Each structure stands twice: as C-alpha cells, then as structure tokens.
Amino acid sequence: MKKTIQTVKGTREFYPEQMSLRNYIYEKVRSASQAFGYQEWDGPFIETIELYAAKSGEELVKKQSFVFTDRGGEEVTLRPELTPSLARMIAAKQGELTFPVRWWSFGPFWRYEQPQKGRTREFFQWNIDMLGVNSPEADAELIAVGAEFLRSVGLSPERVRIYVNNRRLMNAQFDALGISDKNRLDVANLVDRRSKMDPEKWDAYALELGLSQPQIDGLKIMLSDFDLWKQSDELSRTFSALDAMNVREYIAFDPSIMRGLLYYTGTTFEAFDTSGSLKRSLFGGGRYDNLLEDVGGQPLSGVGFAMGDVGMGIFLQEAGLLPEFEPSPAQVLVTVFDEKLWLESYKLGAELRSEGLNVMVYPEPAKLPKQFKFADKMKMKAAVTVGPDEVERNLVAVKNLSSGEQVIVPREAAVEEIRKVL
RNA sequence: GAGCCUGUAGCUCAAUGGCAGAGCGCCACACUGUGGAUGUGGAUGUUGUGGGUUCGAGACCCAUCAGGCUCCCCA
Numbered sequence: 253m254k255k256t257i258q259t260v261k262g263t264r265e266f267y268p269e270q271m272s273l274r275n276y277i278y279e280k281v282r283s284a285s286q287a288f289g290y291q292e293w294d295g296p297f298i299e300t301i302e303l304y305a306a307k308s309g310e311e312l313v314k315k316q317s318f319v320f321t322d323r324g325g326e327e328v329t330l331r332p333e334l335t336p337s338l339a340r341m342i343a344a345k346q347g348e349l350t351f352p353v354r355w356w357s358f359g360p361f362w363r364y365e366q367p368q369k370g371r372t373r374e375f376f377q378w379n380i381d382m383l384g385v386n387s388p389e390a391d392a393e394l395i396a397v398g399a400e401f402l403r404s405v406g407l408s409p410e411r412v413r414i415y416v417n418n419r420r421l422m423n424a425q426f427d428a429l430g431i432s433d434k435n436r437l438d439v440a441n442l443v444d445r446r447s448k449m450d451p452e453k454w455d456a457y458a459l460e461l462g463l464s465q466p467q468i469d470g471l472k473i474m475l476s477d478f479d480l481w482k483q484s485d486e487l488s489r490t491f492s493a494l495d496a497m498n499v500r501e502y503i504a505f506d507p508s509i510m511r512g513l514l515y516y517t518g519t520t521f522e523a524f525d526t527s528g529s530l531k532r533s534l535f536g537g538g539r540y541d542n543l544l545e546d547v548g549g550q551p552l553s554g555v556g557f558a559m560g561d562v563g564m565g566i567f568l569q570e571a572g573l574l575p576e577f578e579p580s581p582a583q584v585l586v587t588v589f590d591e592k593l594w595l596e597s598y599k600l601g602a603e604l605r606s607e608g609l610n611v612m613v614y615p616e617p618a619k620l621p622k623q624f625k626f627a628d629k630m631k632m633k634a635a636v637t638v639g640p641d642e643v644e645r646n647l648v649a650v651k652n653l654s655s656g657e658q659v660i661v662p663r664e665a666a667v668e669e670i671r672k673v674l
Numbered sequence: 675g676a677g678c679c680u681g682u683a684g685c686u687c688a689a690u691g692g693c694a695g696a697g698c699g700c701c702a703c704a705c706u707g708u709g710g711a712u713g714u715g716g717a718u719g720u721u722g723u724g725g726g727u728u729c730g731a732g733a734c735c736c737a738u739c740a741g742g743c744u745c746c747c748c749a
Binding site: 262365368651658 | 743
C-alpha cells in the first residue's frame, strides 16, 4: 500500500460480510412490511434544501445535511430523512391513490454528524407509514410491524422493548400542572432527558426553565406513574389492539418518551435495547396530523416510524443474532486436475449449473491440496473432481467436505449425489 | 461546532528517547490424486500524514487526517 486515498469521513464500505448483514436486515424488514400488506416505494436521493427547510429542525437543515451547489448553480442536498419526500409524493397524487396508503422503504440517507460508534454520516433506514386512517388501532398496527420485525430477528421482549406514549395525554398533564404553551417545547425536552440526566442536574435544569417547585414535583410524579395511560382512551385502545395482534409483551407505556417535537401530534413510540447498561434507541416514530398540509396537500393524518441499519446491526452482532456468514454463494467447487483436464472441469461446471446448482470452478490447475484449502476457506460443502481415471470411465468424484467422505459415481448421477451433500 | 483518548505487519497488540518485535493469519515445502491437523522455512512495515526538538524519535512538541468516548443533536 504505497499511496492510499481515504474514504470520505463517515461513509461506509460494504465488504461481502457487511453486505450480507445489510441484506439480512433488508430481507427481514421486507418480510415484516409485506406481512402487513405494505408496498415498497422510494423517493429521490437528492432533494432541494427547501423541502426540509419547511418543517424539519433548524439543526438538521443548517448543520446536519450535506448541502452543495450543483453544476447548474442549484443548491441541493443528500436526503437526511424520507418523510418530507413522502408527504410531497402523497400530496401530488392525493386524488388518485387508494387509501389507506401503506408504504415502506429501505434506502440510503446522509447526515453531516460527528461519526462515532453507531453513528455514521451515511446509513440505511427503514421507513414505514400508513396514511389516511387516524385511529389508535392504526397506531397499534405500526407498532406491531416493528414488534414483528424484532421477533423475526430473534430479539426477545427481555432484550428489547417498545415504549409508547401520547402527546395529547402529555399536553393534558402539562395543562393540569399549569405549564404554559410557551414552555411546552422546553419541558418536553426536559421530560425526554429524565432518564439521561443526573437527578440533581435535572432539577437544576427544570428550575432554569422557570418551573416552580410544585410543577417540578408534579412532573416527577407524572413521570413515575406507569398507569397514566389508563387515563387516555387513545392509548387504552392502542394497547388493546396490540394485545389482539399478539405483540403486547414487547410493549410498555413510558411517560418520558417524547421524540420528534416537530411534527408528532398523537401517539409516539420508540424501541430500545434494554439488555445493556445504557438504553440504545433502535427505532422510533409516531402519529403526525399536519404533514400533508405543510406541503400543500389536503389534511391527511399518518403514522409511521424509521429504523437505522447501523445501530440495529451493532445490536444484533453484540446479541449474537447474526446469521452465519457464507462467503461463497456457490456450495460446490469443481477442482481442476491438471492442464489437460482444465476444460473438462469447465464443462462439468456448466453441466451442473444447467441443473440449477451454484458451482464455482477453480480458475487454474493448481495443486489439489491448494484447491481443497480454498474450498474450506470459502466454507463450501462439496468438491467435485474429474481426474484421468474418472474421465476414462465417465465418472466423477464427489467429496463431502464436512464429513470427508468421497464417492465416485457415474457422471449422470453427479447432481443427485451433490444434492445429498448440500 | 467544543473537549478528551487512540493510531506500529493483513488482524490483535509489544518495544526506558538508543538495532522495529510477538501471536494469529498469509505464502512455500514435507505431500506430483484430495482440505481441516502437525512440522520446517519465508515475506511482512516510509510506526496514519506533514513539520519540529534531539547526536539519535514509534515514543517528546506542533499541525493535519481518521475512528472511539463525551457535549450538542437525534428529523
């Protein structure tokens, strides 16, 4: 390595092993989405900054998006999230789509962040949304899709939990405590940090925001009341529906879940890894009522969530839940005996492929031990050899690489023999 | 955008300011019709990059790049 050109900071290189993990997550995401009847879709990877300026946070637009000027002088950005594109696309065809719309997507996003573990500048994200139905049961369905995904990758309720809360319930609580609208965002932020901050610092921060001691005490009581959801008809119905959908064990009410202060208006939820000492967020979402209007559509309510591939990948790996990596898509190696029989091996390989097997032929007449070692490293299951003896009598030698047993069979029986080994 | 830690062989890591090393992996051979084991031998490299201090720098200083931790943020 004389001279190397570095990758762009925060980008990711997918060697085959990482690519198989990405594809594994994609497959599970697709299965969970399709099991509930959601359609796959996607938007542009490049958008104008105005799309996000409308209602995404200032932090996102000004500091955390990849913005640059194209050759035509237009300011464009690599998409940092999908929901605004979704809102625009729905609004554009609002009159012709069949509602309720159930859509999901899995694609790349970019955010200009400080890279650290679990956080890169380039990542893949699963987005899934239902639009056109505004009900606690619809909220429950989205949560259930998330829960079924968790179940499908082998994550048990002991390991991961989806915490659910509701903005309207919280607003009612804030009203009861006499917390002004002006303070609402700050207080929501305060509530969100309850579990992340030292209790003493949390108190000090609360005082800083101008809350009175009775208000702070009231908040604390509220935050430790895990039966609070019973006061909310919405959440009661959502939890009943989750029970019916057989995912209730993955769900818990948590009054400190606030999330997206920007456009969530009803139920919000967030999945956490509960196995470690610190909670790691795995996905989150909620109901949004005003998104379509913001991009010029007719009022339309929706609910959805998003999950990044980076954190989920690390979590699955640490939990020992990754499927074993198979280096070679071909489980069969045809060896090359010597230069004279080289093309005979290619011929055999073609025959086996025509029978539907994935077959790799060693690319040169190397020593057989070397070829077998290669098959081992690639974790292949069978090696097939045609040497002078076999060719003469129209035979092939099929070796089971895990047991070490080799049988010599007529060439026509090779496929059948190989299938026994796979 | 701010602070701190780290960067040495393909990988994991050693080396008081004084000859750059080990284990694993890799390659070759033992073994010219068969892998996983074992043995023997071999190659690892501009110590992230660029400056500086010093007789002498992997080590100390400055800058820079990267990724890790924290703040921020988490749409």
